[in-house]
Amino acid sequence: MDDVLLDIKNLSICYSTEDGEVHALNNADLTLHRGESLGLVGETGAGKTTLARGVMRLIPNPPGKVVGGEIFYDGRDLLKLSEADMRRIRGREISMIFQDPMTSLNPVMTVGDQILEVINVHHPDLPRHEARKKAEEMMEMVGITSSRYEDYPHQFSGGMKQRVVIAIALACSPKMLIADEPTTALDVTIQAQVLEMIRDLKEKNNTSMLLITHDLGVVAQNCDRVAIIYSGEIVEYGTLHQIYKETLHPYTEGLFGSIPNLTSNIKRLAAIDGMMPDPTALPAGCKFADRCKYATDRCRTEHPRLLEREDGHKVRCIRYESSGEVTENG
Amino acid sequence: MNKKTDTPAAGKKQRSLWQEAWRRFKKNKIAMVGLVFLLILIVIAISTQVIDLATHNQFYLSHVVKQNLKDRLQPPSAAHPFGLDEFGRDMLLRMLWGVRYSLFMGTLAIVVSCIIGGVLGAISGYYGKQIDNVIMRFMDILLAIPSMLLAIAIVAAFGTSLTNVLLAIAISYIPTFARTVRASVLTVKDQEFIEAARAIGCNDATIILQYILPNAMAPIIVQGTLGIAGAILSIAGLSFLGLGIQPPTPEWGAMLSNARTYIRDAWHVTVIPGLGIMLTILALNLMGDGLRDALDPRLKN
Amino acid sequence: MADRGTEILRVEHLKKYFPVPNGMLHAVDDVSFTIRSGETLGVVGESGCGKSTMGRAILRLHEPTAGNVTFEGHDILKYDKHQLKSLRRDMQIIFQDPFASLNPRMTVSEAIEAPLLVQGLYSRRTGKEALEKRVREIMDMVGLSNRLVNTYPHELDGGRRQRIGIARALALNPKFIVCDEPVSALDVSIQAQVLNLMQDLQDRLGLTYLFITHNLSVVKHISNDILVMYLGQMVEKAPSEILFQKPLHPYTKALLSAIPIPDPDLPMERISMKGEITSPVNPARGCRFAKRCPYATEACTSQDMEITEQEPEHFVTCLRVQRGEI
Numbered sequence: 012m013d014d015v016l017l018d019i020k021n022l023s024i025c026y027s028t029e030d031g032e033v034h035a036l037n038n039a040d041l042t043l044h045r046g047e048s049l050g051l052v053g054e055t056g057a058g059k060t061t062l063a064r065g066v067m068r069l070i071p072n073p074p075g076k077v078v079g080g081e082i083f084y085d086g087r088d089l090l091k092l093s094e095a096d097m098r099r100i101r102g103r104e105i106s107m108i109f110q111d112p113m114t115s116l117n118p119v120m121t122v123g124d125q126i127l128e129v130i131n132v133h134h135p136d137l138p139r140h141e142a143r144k145k146a147e148e149m150m151e152m153v154g155i156t157s158s159r160y161e162d163y164p165h166q167f168s169g170g171m172k173q174r175v176v177i178a179i180a181l182a183c184s185p186k187m188l189i190a191d192e193p194t195t196a197l198d199v200t201i202q203a204q205v206l207e208m209i210r211d212l213k214e215k216n217n218t219s220m221l222l223i224t225h226d227l228g229v230v231a232q233n234c235d236r237v238a239i240i241y242s243g244e245i246v247e248y249g250t251l252h253q254i255y256k257e258t259l260h261p262y263t264e265g266l267f268g269s270i271p272n273l274t275s276n277i278k279r280l281a282a283i284d285g286m287m288p289d290p291t292a293l294p295a296g297c298k299f300a301d302r303c304k305y306a307t308d309r310c311r312t313e314h315p316r317l318l319e320r321e322d323g324h325k326v327r328c329i330r331y332e333s334s335g336e337v338t339e340n341g
Numbered sequence: 342m343n344k345k346t347d348t349p350a351a352g353k354k355q356r357s358l359w360q361e362a363w364r365r366f367k368k369n370k371i372a373m374v375g376l377v378f379l380l381i382l383i384v385i386a387i388s389t390q391v392i393d394l395a396t397h398n399q400f401y402l403s404h405v406v407k408q409n410l411k412d413r414l415q416p417p418s419a420a421h422p423f424g425l426d427e428f429g430r431d432m433l434l435r436m437l438w439g440v441r442y443s444l445f446m447g448t449l450a451i452v453v454s455c456i457i458g459g460v461l462g463a464i465s466g467y468y469g470k471q472i473d474n475v476i477m478r479f480m481d482i483l484l485a486i487p488s489m490l491l492a493i494a495i496v497a498a499f500g501t502s503l504t505n506v507l508l509a510i511a512i513s514y515i516p517t518f519a520r521t522v523r524a525s526v527l528t529v530k531d532q533e534f535i536e537a538a539r540a541i542g543c544n545d546a547t548i549i550l551q552y553i554l555p556n557a558m559a560p561i562i563v564q565g566t567l568g569i570a571g572a573i574l575s576i577a578g579l580s581f582l583g584l585g586i587q588p589p590t591p592e593w594g595a596m597l598s599n600a601r602t603y604i605r606d607a608w609h610v611t612v613i614p615g616l617g618i619m620l621t622i623l624a625l626n627l628m629g630d631g632l633r634d635a636l637d638p639r640l641k642n
Numbered sequence: 643m644a645d646r647g648t649e650i651l652r653v654e655h656l657k658k659y660f661p662v663p664n665g666m667l668h669a670v671d672d673v674s675f676t677i678r679s680g681e682t683l684g685v686v687g688e689s690g691c692g693k694s695t696m697g698r699a700i701l702r703l704h705e706p707t708a709g710n711v712t713f714e715g716h717d718i719l720k721y722d723k724h725q726l727k728s729l730r731r732d733m734q735i736i737f738q739d740p741f742a743s744l745n746p747r748m749t750v751s752e753a754i755e756a757p758l759l760v761q762g763l764y765s766r767r768t769g770k771e772a773l774e775k776r777v778r779e780i781m782d783m784v785g786l787s788n789r790l791v792n793t794y795p796h797e798l799d800g801g802r803r804q805r806i807g808i809a810r811a812l813a814l815n816p817k818f819i820v821c822d823e824p825v826s827a828l829d830v831s832i833q834a835q836v837l838n839l840m841q842d843l844q845d846r847l848g849l850t851y852l853f854i855t856h857n858l859s860v861v862k863h864i865s866n867d868i869l870v871m872y873l874g875q876m877v878e879k880a881p882s883e884i885l886f887q888k889p890l891h892p893y894t895k896a897l898l899s900a901i902p903i904p905d906p907d908l909p910m911e912r913i914s915m916k917g918e919i920t921s922p923v924n925p926a927r928g929c930r931f932a933k934r935c936p937y938a939t940e941a942c943t944s945q946d947m948e949i950t951e952q953e954p955e956h957f958v959t960c961l962r963v964q965r966g967e968i
Contacts, residue, residue, distance in 0.1 A: 054829035055800075168919070198688035198856065203900035203912050225830060228859075228902030232910055251906040269834035270904060271863030273886065279841065280863070282834035286799060357794055358746055533743040536703055541757035541810065542730040555747040 015083075016187060016219045017043040017066070022080030024061050024070060031291040035061040037243040038080070040317060040325075043187070048213065048220040050230035050251075052266070053240035056287060059223045062240070063189045066221075067107055068097050085186070103133045106180035110192040112172035116164040122175045123160030126150065129182045149178040153208060170201035174208070181212060188213070188220045194229065206233055227270060231255060239263050242287055242298035245317065249324035259326040261303045297328070305330060362559075365635040372631020375624040382621065386441035404431065405438045406589040414607040424609040427600055428589075432613055435591035439614070442592045443621060446507055447573035451565055453511040458518025459561065465519065466526030467549055477523070480516040488513035492575060496584045506585050510575050514568055521564045525557035532556075559636035566629035570622040577618050593617050646866075647679035650850050651700070651818060656709035658692070658699045665924035669695040670706075671874040674949060675957075677867075679817070682844070682851040684865030684882065686858055686897075690922070692874040693854045694738075697820040700852065701733055702726060713818065731761060734811040738823035740803035744795040751777050751791040753806055757813045776813075784809045785839060801832035805839070812843065818850045825860060837864060858901050862886055867955075870894050873922050873930040876949060880956040890958045892968070893931045929961065937968050 024036040036058040043049045053059045064070050066082055068089060082089040084105070089097065101107075109115040117125060126146040130137065137145075147157035153174040164172055173193065180188060190209065194202035210233060213220055222234055230237055230251075237254040239247040239262065247260040258264050268281030285302040288294055294301065300310040310329060317327045366372060393401050409429030417424040423432035465476040483491075492509035499505045529535065530553060538552050577594025579585030586592035588599055593614040600610035658670040669692040677683045685693045699706040702718065711718050718729060737743035744753055754777050758764045764773040778788055784805045795803055804824060811819055824840070825833040841864065843849060855861050861868055862882050869879040870891065878891040889895045899913045917934040920926075928943035929935070935942070939962065947959045962968045 054831060199858065200688065200897060200900045200915060203902070203910070204914070206902075207912065226902065227830075227904035231904045231906045232902045255904070255906050266830055267904070269830045271837070271859040273859050273862060273901065273903060274905070274908070276883075277863075280834040280838055282838050283831040284835070286801060286832065357749075358796065533737050533739055534745045536698075537735070537737060537743045537807075537810070538745070538756070539703060540701065540730065540735045541814070542727040542760050543756075547760065552745050556745070 014045045015042055016045045016085060017041070017221070018083040019062075019066070020081045020083070022062070022065055022082060023078045024058075024065050025076050025078050026074045027076070028074060028291075033290045034293055035075075035243055035290060036065065037293075039240070039243070039245050041238055041245060041248070043219055043221055044236075045186075045219055046217045047236060048222055048234040050234035050237045051221060051223045051240060052225065052227060052230055052237060054225055054287065056290065057240045058243040059240055060191055061243075063107065063191050063221065063223055066189060067101060067105065068092075099133075102129055102185070103183045104185055105187045105189065106183070106185040108173075108176055108180045108188065108190040108193045111196050112169055112176050113196070115176055116172060118164055121161050121163055122155075122167065123147070123150065123157075123162075125175070126178050126182050129179050133183045146182070149182050150175075152181075152212065153178040170197055170205060173197060173201075173205055177205070177209060177212070181216070181218070184216055184218075186219060188218050189223070190220060191223045192225070193222075195224070195226075202229075209233075227255075227266060239266070242293065243290065244298060244327060245325075246299065246327045247325065248317075249322075253322070253324040257324065259324065259331060260299075260328050261305055261330075262299045265302070362632075362635045366631055369631040369634060372628050372634075375627030375631065378620065378624040379628060382440050382444055382624075385437050386444050389438050389441055401438065405434050405591055406430065414603060414610065416607065417609055423613050424607070426596070426610050427603055427607075432609065435596060436593070436613060436617055439591040439593045439596065439617070442586060442590065443573045443576060443594075443618070446503070446510075446576050447569045450507050450510040450572045450576075451514060451568045453507070454514035454568070455518050455561065455565055457511070458515040459522045461515070462519035462522030463526055463549055463554065463557075466523040467530060467545070467553065473523075476519065480519050483512070484516040489575065489578065492579060493582070493584060496579065501584055501587060503586065506576060506579055509579070510572050513575070514572065517568065518561070518564065521560050522557065525560045526553055529553050529556045559632075563629055563633045563636065566625055566632055570625035570629070573618065573625075574622060647681060649676050650679040650714060651677045651852075652710070652712040653700060654710040654712075656696065656699060656711065657707045658695050658704055659707045662923055667923050668874045668925055669922065670699060671925075672709075672947075673869075673871070673876045675867075675869055675876070675879055677818075677850055677852065679850055680844070680848050681866040682853050682864055684861035684868040685852065685854045685871060686856065686861050686868060687871035688856060688897075690873070691871040692922075693871050694822050696871070697735070697822050697852060697854050701735055701820055703735070727761070730757075731814040732816050733818045733820070734814065734816040735820045735822060736804075736807050736811045736824045739827055740800050740807055741795075741827070743807055744803060746795055749792050749794055750781075750786070750798075750806055753795070754780055754809050754813055757810055761814060763814070780809045780813050783812065783843070799832075800828050801835060804828060804832075804836055808836075808839070808843075812847075815847075816849070818852070820852045820854070822854045823856070824853075826855060826857065833860070840864070858898065870897065873920060873925070875930055875947065876957075876959060877931070878956075878958045878960075884953075884956055890952060890956065890963045891931075891960045892935045892937050929959070937962050 019039055019041040022036055022039045026033040026035055039058070039062060051059050051062065061070070065077060066089065070077060077090060084100070089100070092100070116122065123146055126149050127142055130142045130145055134142065147160060150157045150160065155171060155174055164175070167175065193209070194205050197205060206229065212218070222230065224230060234251060236250050237248070238245050239254070239260065241262050247254060247263050254263060258267065262283070265281070265283035269283060271280060283302050288298055288301065294311065296311040296313055297303070297306070297315050300306040303310065313329065315327050315329045317325050318331055319325045407430070412425050412429040413427055415421065415425040421431050421433065423436060426432055426435065461476050461480070465473045491513050495509035495512070496505050535548060535552055538548050576585055577597070580592050580594030581598040583598065586595050588595055596614040597611060600614070604611045653676070654674045656670055656673045660667040660669055673696060675683065685696065687693045695704060698704045700711055706719060713733065721729060748756070755773060758773060758776060759766065764776065766773065777791070781788060781791070786802065786805050786809065790798070790802070795806065807824070821840070825836050828836060837860065840851070844851060853861065853864055865882045867879060868882045868885045870877045870893065872893050878885065878889065878894045885894065886898065889898055896913045896915050899911060902910060915934045920930045920933050926943060927946055929938070929947050932938040932942040942961050947961065949957050949959050950964050952958045952963060958964070
């Protein structure tokens with residue numbers, strides 16, 4: 012398929028700690044199409060951020076290590092690139108927005124100069140006044156008047172800082188944006204503004220986006236496709252409609268049951284019992300089996316494959332193995 | 342608080358933060374070398390004290406301080422591995438007997454200043470406002486006087502005795518401890534679990550003793566270890582200047598001072614006490630650094 | 643709405659100001675409400691709106707600047723140190739951050755014992771067995787396995803730590819608990835477990851909650867009534883169904899419209915807010931939302947706001963709503 016921008020195949024990442032090997036990401040498969048938004052949903056420790064860092068090749072080594080897999084970006088395997096080539100890709104082709112706008116800006120540099128710096132790094136021959144003009148344009152684009160070019164980060168509110176972070180990320184018109192919980196630290200009204208802005212900019216520049224979040228509401232309002240990650244594995248992948256309306260995996264079902272619903276009245280939430288398995292001692296079978304109400308003995312011993320249905324909806328659960336419409340995949 | 346009423350432990354290691362810190366400390370080889378060296382010194386210090394008590398100082402008087410002028414400044418040999426000093430006394434024995442002065446006095450001085458400074462710092466940090474201002478300004482005044490000068494002044498005014506030397510050094514270290522404790526109390530004080538303690542009705546004393554101090558111990562321990570090294574150096578320095586411990590007591594600083602005229606004729610009389618001081622301080626500093634790494638909460642998780 | 647419990651807590655014109663370098667920070671400015679026994683009042687608002695400060699001011703963890711707090715008919719702001727200590731048995735708090743609100747040097751059992759010992763209800767010397775029994779009882783109640791008694795907080799995950807926080811609050815058999823964002827730091831699936839636990843405990847023990855949160859879905863789920871705050875001011879208070887169906891205050895409307903709904907078929911129709919956020923330090927008179935409010939008029943900032951009962955049980959502090967203009 013030509014319209015695939017990012018294709019992650021069997022990516023596994025480990026961290027070695029004093030308590031043992033942490034299997035943060037296990038054989039993850041993920042596809043991001045051009046111009047599309049993919050929501051990556053999971054809980055703390057599921058491996059969302061590890062996956063994002065893996066794509067950027069920013070896994071701190073040691074203790075982290077990519078133990079296997081391939082990351083095809085625009086047909087090239089990022090894991091095989093030299094560090095110098097990778098640097099050219101970071102920021103220019105793939106940009107990343109981090110969760111905490113408070114700590115991702117340099118406090119002793121004006122916000123304008125921070126945007127300018129990114130432009131300079133990737134376009135060193137651009138004359139200074141033109142680069143500055145571009146930086147000011149970026150500020151206007153994210154809704155900050157360029158008269159605040161000389162202001163320092165502490166003079167901005169949280170939502171405004173996140174706008175600056177976004178301006179930096181988009182300064183070189185990247186083809187792909189990785190947003191790691193970009194609005195988690197923000198208030199709900201500010202979150203709505205920031206997400207709306209990201210959406211507009213994305214459409215304008217035809218950027219693809221990997222949106223990492225734990226909020227199913229944010230995904231529903233901003234993404235085209237969704238991947239659900241649990242214990243370092245992609246357990247379900249499909250279009251927004253497939254995930255929200257034709258939910259297959261019991262974990263996804265559990266997630267939906269766990270969020271209080273604004274549009275209906277339930278007295279008690281259908282919580283998932285138990286908690287995520289210890290990543291240093293993962294169970295042999297399905298990672299979710301211990302918390303799953305459908306689990307059988309087979310689930311605990313046999314590791315389920317990621318199955319793909321005809322409509323492209325993928326699920327990692329043996330309950331769907333026997334149904335005829337499913338074809339195997341990896 | 343070991344309760345045996347519960348069902349068998351979950352197989353999961355149940356370690357307090359102190360045990361975790363010890364586990365991390367053990368991994369630090371250099372710090373362990375420092376610790377072992379210090380343990381040896383402590384054993385030596387205790388043994389010499391025991392010998393003195395058992396022999397009613399007879400061994401000390403006949404071997405450690407008794408002069409034998411005809412063999413003076415003899416270089417190291419099989420009979421006397423560290424050689425003999427300017428009065429013909431065995432350097433090895435004098436070094437061994439000297440350990441306790443440096444180590445015990447250094448430790449004692451730091452314990453005294455740690456208690457006084459710690460209480461002042463805890464009050465200052467916990468109550469803040471005016472009390473804080475008064476205490477800390479007073480500490481600033483103390484800090485403005487060079488510690489060696491202060492010690493010299495105290496000893497000069499009250500005379501050279503063990504107690505005065507100790508007192509002089511203890512006083513000069515109070516501000517350091519008051520500041521350390523105050524800073525760590527301030528960081529702990531604003532944490533939510535202090536408010537949680539207040540919400541169940543704890544009074545100030547309980548909060549300080551059970552909630553704040555145990556969590557503020559780490560920097561105090563580190564500061565204390567490094568402080569002992571400084572105190573030993575100060576004691577040696579005062580003795581070297583003739584203001585500290587007086588001959589014939591085998592204090593390392595005093596030995597160094599008395600032997601310095603013979604440095605050209607007999608290297609061992611100065612080098613050996615000098616090395617002793619240096620190694621002890623090095624060991625304390627290595628251990629202090631190791632403790633800092635082991636206790637640093639930022640490394641946790 | 644018939645057959646609701648009796649009033650347990652009444653807060654009137656509560657104010658809490660903090661001195662800051664350039665003036666007075668009006669963290670809580672004139673908030674009034676009542677809670678009925680066995681019910682939950684949800685308090686929502688964005689960060690910095692004073693909701694946590696209000697919760698702490700009610701418990702006198704922060705001394706209120708002005709106002710009245712009446713608990714079971716007693717004016718607790720007049721209580722002396724001694725009375726306040728016994729009041730802690732009836733009024734408790736659950737904290738937001740299960741990592742910061744537990745003493746890292748105390749084991750699970752020590753943490754749960756602490757309130758019992760501090761209040762002198764049990765003694766380690768004379769009633770060790772009774773104390774241990776009570777601790778086990780409380781641990782069972784909050785779903786903490788008994789084998790965890792000797793573990794330390796750093797060895798446990800967020801969900802279990804929050805259960806310890808709840809256990810501590812419950813240890814003294816309180817009637818009223820301020821829950822300060824108790825599930826905000828937890829993952830979705832753990833959050834649901836803790837919410838269910840809190841609801842079960844409320845039903846079983848007849849607890850009254852003041853539930854502070856920024857999460858509107860959670861607050862709707864757990865509350866009977868909801869109070870909306872904006873920059874220290876109370877904006878609206880109504881039974882939770884009514885607040886979501888028929889919000890009156892422009893801020894409430896904007897806030898509700900900003901919630902991302904987890905359903906792709908229900909797109910958001912966000913009411914956008916423009917303008918700058920008013921500083922809560924030495925604020926001007928009138929409505930603090932006026933600068934961002936699409937309906938604001940001159941009158942909104944020229945007079946003090948008043949709380950009126952617009953419809954039965956539905957309180958609002960918007961001048962234009964009160965005048966029937968919007």
